[in-house]
Amino acid sequence: MTEKLVIIGNGMAPGRMLEHLLEKAPGRYQVTIFNAEPRVNYDRIMLSPVLSGEKEYEEIIIHGDGWYIKHGITLYKGHRIVAIDRNAKTVTSDHGVTESYDKLVIATGSVPFILPVPGKDMRGVITYRDLDDVQAMLLAAQSREKAVVIGGGLLGLEAAAGLAGRGMDVTVLHVMPTLMDRQLDPAAGYLLQKELEGRGIKIVCKANTKAIVGDGRVEGIELDDGRIIPATLVVMAVGIRPSVGLAVQAGLAVNRGIVVDHGMRTSDGSILALGECAEVSGQVYGLVAPLYEMARVAASHLAGETTAAFVHSDTPTKLKVTGIELFSLGDFADGDDREEIVLRDASAGVYKRVVLKGNRIIGTVLYGETADGAWFNDLKKKETDISQMRETLIFGQAYQGGAPLDPMAAVAALPDDAEICGCNGVCKGKIVSTITGKGLTSLDEVRAHTKASASCGSCTGLVEQLMTLTLGENYNPAAVQPMCGCTDLSHDDVRRLIKAKKLKTIPAVMQELQWKTSCGCAKCRPALNYYLVCDWPDEYADDYQSRYINERVHANIQKDGTYSVVPRMWGGVTNAHELRAIADVVDKFEIPLVKVTGGQRIDLLGIEKEDLPAVWEDLGKAGFVSGQAYAKGLRTVKTCVGSDWCRFGTQDSTGLGIRIEKFMWGSWTPAKLKLAVSGCPRNCAEATCKDIGVICVDSGFEIHFAGAAGLDIKGTEVLGLVRTEDEALEHIVALAQMYREQARYLERIYKWAKRVGLEEIRRQIMGDAVKRKAYYDRFVFSQKFAQVDPWSERVSGKDKHEFRPMATIGYGEAAE
C-alpha cells in the first residue's frame, strides 16, 4: 500500500530529496507538497543572475509543472501550512485544505531577519529571499533612483550589484568594519570594497541603522550618527532565521532550528525536517551543499535505509557577481596555534591567504584569482600534510614540482576525488566517468546527469575544462543551441540561410540544410513555417500541417478537446448589435461558458469542433472576424476611453488603438503580439507591460516596447516620442516588422530586444527614417496576403475535412 508523504515547503532541499526518493523507492509514497510561494521548485541561488539580467526565471526552474504531473505529485502552490495536528496526523493550509500524512517533512527554509527599527514596515522596504522580491526590485529599479542595501554580506552585495547594473544609484550599509566579514578577512574585504566602489556602488561600513524615514513610503535611512541617506528602495539583507514557527506550535523540539538527529528525524518519529530550518548537532546551515547532504539522508530514511547519517563538511563561499573572483573556505581567524601564508599582488589585484594548523590547511581566502580553490579545498578535506610543499603552496597547484602548469593541465592533475561542484558535492571522477559512460557532449547534458554546475554555476569553467579534457575536439563550448534534434543549425542560422539560399518550402529547407529527420518534428516545423510565411509572404504556401492545432483550426483547444472562440472586438469597443448577436449564438449552440477575457473581449468556451464553422457563420453575419486569440500573431490592442470621454485624456487613445488593430490584424509574428494604448500616463490600458504600448501625452505619443506580464513581469522600455498619430502608426508597424524579421520562433519582443539591444532598435526605428520606411513597407506588403478572415474562409468550405469525421461507424454494426 502506498503511504502518504506530505512536505511543507518546496525549496531546494525537499526538491533534491524527492529526486533521490523517486530513484530509491519509486511508487512507495503518494506525495503532496504545500508551498507558500505560488510556484514550482526553482534554483533560489540563481536569483541574483535573474536580478542582474544574466538569466531568466524560466532558466532557473528546477522542476517544471510537467515534472510534478509525471511523478503524480500534488503541489499546492500558494498554500501556507498554518497548523500541524500530530495526533490526527494532518496538516492544514491557509486556504483550508487539510491533508493527512503517514510521514511529514518540514522544509520551511528561513525567513529574512528584519531590523527592528522604526519605519521597517514602510512601503519600499523589502527583503531578498524569493522571486517576488526580485520582481519588486526590478520594478523599483526602473525609476533609476536611489537604493540602500542594508547588509554587506553575500546576499546584500549580490543585491547591490544587481540593482546597480539595472541603473540604480546604490549605497550599501554594513555594520562591521569590512565587507563579508563572516567569509573574508579584512584584507580581502578591503579589496572587495575597492572593486565595488570602482563600479559606482557606495559603501559605508560601521554604519548603524537607526531608523527608516519617510511618509508611508521610504525616503531615506537615518544612521546612528545622524546622517540621512536618501533612498526610494531599501533592501534588508542582514541575515536569516530558520523558519520554525510551525514546528514550535506543533510542540516539536526546537532550538535555533528544528532539532533533528543525524537521520533528519525530529522529536516526533513520523516527522522529518531538513533544509535551512533544521538544526543538526547544534548547527544550522545557509548554503545548499549541506542541505543537499540532508536531502540525501532524508530520502534514504524515507526509503527505509535507516543507516544513512548526515556528515558535516565546510562549504566554500563564492560571490556571484560577474567579474569578481572570490573564494573563501573554512576557518581563518587569527590564533596562537595557527600559521598563515599570504600572497599579495597589488598590481593584479590578487590576494591569497592560507591558514594552517599543524601543517594542515584549515582555511583559505582567495581574492582576484580563484582557480586553485578546488585544489586547496581538496587538501583541506583530506587533511594533507603540506610541509613538503610549504614554500610554494600559496602559488597554487601549478607550482608543485616541476614547471608551472597551464590551467588545463592543472585540472588534469586534480585527483579523481577532488570536488568540482561544491553545491552538489560532485567530484572530478564522477563527472569524467559520466561523460564517457553516457557519451555526453554538451554542458546541459552534464548538468542533467551529474548535477555539477547545475546550482550556483560558479564551477562551470572547471566543468567545461573537464569536458574539453575528456572529449578533446568533440567539445566546443561556444557551440550554438540547435533548433531541435533534427538539425545542428541554430534558429538564427536557419533564418539567414532561408534568405540567402532563397528556400521557399519546408522540404526545400530540410533538403538544402541537411535535416537529420525525414519530415522534422513538432518543434522545427511550426518555426520553419513561420519563417517562410514571414520571408516570402506572396510566394509561400502556408503549410497547415506544420501549424499547432489552434492555428490550424483557428480556435483554442481546451483540455476536454472542445474549442473556444474569441471574435475581434476592435480596441475593446462593442455595441448592442454585436452583443445581441453573441447572445443568439450562445443560445443556439448551447455554449456552456461566456467569459470576458483579460484582453478586453468575449470568449465563448466549450464548443465542439464540428460546430465551429456554423458558429463562425452566425458570428460572421453580425460582422465579426476571428480574434486570432490562438495565433502567434497580432492578438489584442487594449485601449482606454481617452480624450473623447475621460477628463484626463490627452489624445483619442480608443481611436488610435482601433486604427492600429485594424491595420495589423492577421499578421503572423514570432510569438504572440499584444498592444495597448493609454490616453494619459495614468495608463488605464496597462500599456507599459505590453509587447508594444503607447502612452498618449499632451505633446504626442510616447511609444513603449518590450514589456511582459505573463511568465515574466517586466515594464516596457521607451522607444521614443512622436508627435502625430500617423507617425505613431508608422513607428509601431516598423518595429513590429523588424521583430518579425529577426526574432526566433516563440521569442517575445522583450527577449528579442534584450538579445539585439535596445539601442540598436531605437537607432533603426527612431533614428533611421529610411530603414523605418522600408520595414513599414514590407509589413504593408505582407498584410495583403495575411488579412483574410480565416473564419469566413472556413465557412465557405476551406479545410472541410478538419471539421468532419472521416467516417461514422459502429452504431449499426456493433448491434449485430
Place this chain on the structure above:
Amino acid sequence: MDTNWIAIGNIADIPLRGARCVKTPQGKIAVFRTAENEAFAVEDHCPHKGGPLSQGIVHARAVTCPLHNWVISLETGKALGADEGAVKTIPLRNEDGALFIALESLMMAAE
C-alpha cells in the same frame, strides 16, 4: 472469431502528415497519414491526459499530442522519449488507398 474489416474511406481523404477521426460508439479513433503515405489508426486519446491525438502534428511515424507535447509512436502506440504510457493501436488495412479497420479491436477498446 473472424475479423470484421470495416471500410472507413480513402487515404486521400486525409491530408499528408495529417489525421482524421472516425467516430464509433466507443469513442473516437484517429487515423493518420504520414509523409510517406502510410496509414495508422490509434485511439484518439493520449495516454497522458486524454488529449485528442488526431489534432497533433504528425512527423515521421509519430504524432505530438496537442495538449502537452507527448510524442506517441503511431506504430506501437507507445510514448517516445522520457514519457511512459501507451495508446491502443487499431489494426488497419490499406488496399490501394481504401482503408479498413478491424471491428473486434473496437469492441475491445470499449472495455
